[in-house]
Amino acid sequence: MTAQVTEDVSAEALGRFDMVIDVRSPGEFAQDHLPGAVNLPVLTDAERAEVGTMYVQDSRFKARRLGAAYVARNVARHLEGAVADRDGGFAPLIYCWRGGMRSNAMATIFDQVGWRTTVLSGGYRTYRRYVTRRLYDExxxxxxxxxxxxxxxxxxxxxxxxxxxxxxxxxxxxxxxxxxxxxxxxxxxxxxxxxxxxxxxxxxxxxxxxxxxxxxxxxxxxxxxxxxxxxxxxxxxxxxxxxxxxxxxxxxxxxxxxxxxxxxxxxxxxxxxxxxxxxxxxxxxxxxxxxxxxxxxxxxxxxxxxxxxxxxxxxxxxxxxxxxxxxxxxxxxxxxxxxxxxxxxxxxxxxxxxxxxxxxx
The missing domain is CATH 3.40.50 (Rossmann fold)
Incomplete structure (x- = not known):
């Protein structure tokens, strides 16, 4: 089972999901997020900064390994907490900054649970382009x-x-x-x-x-x-x-x-x-x-x-x-x-x- 992918961030499209999950850090979420989104970060602000610094200054391999450990622990915490009461029909939309590693990591685990998971292609940046078009260009x-x-x-x-x-x-x-x-x-x-x-x-x-x-x-x-x-x-x-x-x-x-x-x-x-x-x-x-x-x-x-x-x-x-x-x-x-x-x-x-x-x- 693989996560579906969408680029539609209209109000009508978002309303079809049981939950819109923003997996970015709390700091990123506070700056802006999709309407109605719930913040279930796979990396905290401190963890994200630590992994990013290691990626640039030390070793990309070590950074990915450390990041994977943090992501696994945080997703497990969300499974036992925020989404613990969701049944087999749960259909969430997941997004991160650009639809990359963070959203796909959570989506892979959610897929294994058996939930009908969708990832926002391009992540938050897709949504931001939509807002800009609506409020600046149209x-x-x-x-x-x-x-x-x-x-x-x-x-x-x-x-x-x-x-x-x-x-x-x-x-x-x-x-x-x-x-x-x-x-x-x-x-x-x-x-x-x-x-x-x-x-x-x-x-x-x-x-x-x-x-x-x-x-x-x-x-x-x-x-x-x-x-x-x-x-x-x-x-x-x-x-x-x-x-x-x-x-x-x-x-x-x-x-x-x-x-x-x-x-x-x-x-x-x-x-x-x-x-x-x-x-x-x-x-x-x-x-x-x-x-x-x-x-x-x-x-x-x-x-x-x-x-x-x-x-x-x-x-x-x-x-x-x-x-x-x-x-x-x-x-x-x-x-x-x-x-x-x-x-x-x-x-x-x-x-x-x-x-x-x-x-x-």
């Missing part, structure tokens, strides 16, 4: 409509409520693990790699119905350190928008609640302030430090919006040539106001006809 046949508005107008919260109502949404900030601003880093949650961000994004996009509009926040081409891929950016750049309007004091109150983690770390807050493209004067910076010391964070938020965020948004709005579907007033700190605004946004989205803007080039 178009997306999806219709987007954007939530726009000044910083602090509860766009992200509204996106979640629209999703709960059954509308199609894409939460780019959630996928990028960043709130999309200088102060947007999430405490204790580093951003995913660019490749992992793209993998998660493509998985979400593939789950959308192209016949229904998709709501997303109006974002810049970068969210933190992650770049929005060209295929999606083309869609967003031409999508109609809906603008949320809220007063600056109300937005400041909302930001104090939303950025509670940043407020809890004054040192990180000052680091972010010092990265602002329009640097505050020494006098203004001292005043802001006094606000932080006094716990006057709403006043600080207003001051930062007045200097940086609101002028940047207003400049961008003046250059805006995307259709404006409607303007919706909102008090972001009042749940009833947010609910009313969400209902109005849902009405505007429902009013889109099939002739809406598409991003399929």
């Amino acid at each position: 178009g997306l046949a999806l219709r987007f409509v954007l939530l726009d508005g000044h910083t602090g107008s509860a766009k992200t919260e509204m996106l979640g409520q629209l999703s709960a109502m059954g509308l199609q949404t894409v939460d780019l900030e959630g996928l990028a693990q960043h709130r999309g601003s200088l102060f947007g880093a999430l405490a204790g949650r580093p951003q995913p790699s660019q490749k992992l961000f793209e993998s998660r994004l493509l998985q979400v996009l593939d789950g959308l119905d192209p016949n229904r509009p998709v709501v997303a926040e109006a974002e810049s081409s970068k969210i933190g350190d992650r770049m929005v891929p060209p295929a999606l950016w083309t869609c967003l750049a031409h999508a109609p928008r809906m603008e949320l309007v809220a007063s600056r004091p109300e937005r400041a109150k909302y930001l104090v609640e939303t950025y509670a983690d940043m407020i809890a770390d004054p040192a990180a807050l000052m680091v972010a302030i010092d990265r602002m493209p329009v640097a505050p004067s020494l006098e203004r910076r001292a005043a802001w430090m006094s606000l932080i010391a006094a716990g006057a964070f709403a006043d600080l938020a207003e001051a930062i919006m007045a200097l940086h965020y609101d002028p940047a948004y207003d400049r961008s709005a003046r250059k805006q040539d995307r259709p404006l579907l409607g303007v919706v007033d909102i008090v972001p700190t009042e749940p009833q106001s947010v609910a009313r605004a969400t209902a109005r946004i849902a009405e505007l989205v429902a009013g889109l006809d099939d002739g809406g803007v598409r991003g399929d080039g």
Whole structure:
């Protein structure tokens, strides 16, 4: 019995397997992996480094022998653990970096067990070429409509409520693990790699119905350190928008609640302030430090919006040539106001006809 081979990494194809197994090291897996994949490494990060060093600096034969010993032990551990409860009909897909020794080693053993094993030809690199083609070289046949508005107008919260109502949404900030601003880093949650961000994004996009509009926040081409891929950016750049309007004091109150983690770390807050493209004067910076010391964070938020965020948004709005579907007033700190605004946004989205803007080039 020999393992089958496939190059198909579409969502439909991957869904036919009982388990997608990534046998690469945990470090490789953390950088990016196929959607839904389970990491059952045949070499740990330390073992992989040891074998690689021996291969280059000592003896290829010794490196292969050592690697084989590690692989045998690790596969045995997975047989006794992660896949111990699988019956004779188990049908996994196995992949490594390029469909070589690591995936074939596990596949050979799984074949001997009697499982219907498939190896991904070309390994992870085949999948990565697929993602690149979809997000960089092709178009997306999806219709987007954007939530726009000044910083602090509860766009992200509204996106979640629209999703709960059954509308199609894409939460780019959630996928990028960043709130999309200088102060947007999430405490204790580093951003995913660019490749992992793209993998998660493509998985979400593939789950959308192209016949229904998709709501997303109006974002810049970068969210933190992650770049929005060209295929999606083309869609967003031409999508109609809906603008949320809220007063600056109300937005400041909302930001104090939303950025509670940043407020809890004054040192990180000052680091972010010092990265602002329009640097505050020494006098203004001292005043802001006094606000932080006094716990006057709403006043600080207003001051930062007045200097940086609101002028940047207003400049961008003046250059805006995307259709404006409607303007919706909102008090972001009042749940009833947010609910009313969400209902109005849902009405505007429902009013889109099939002739809406598409991003399929």
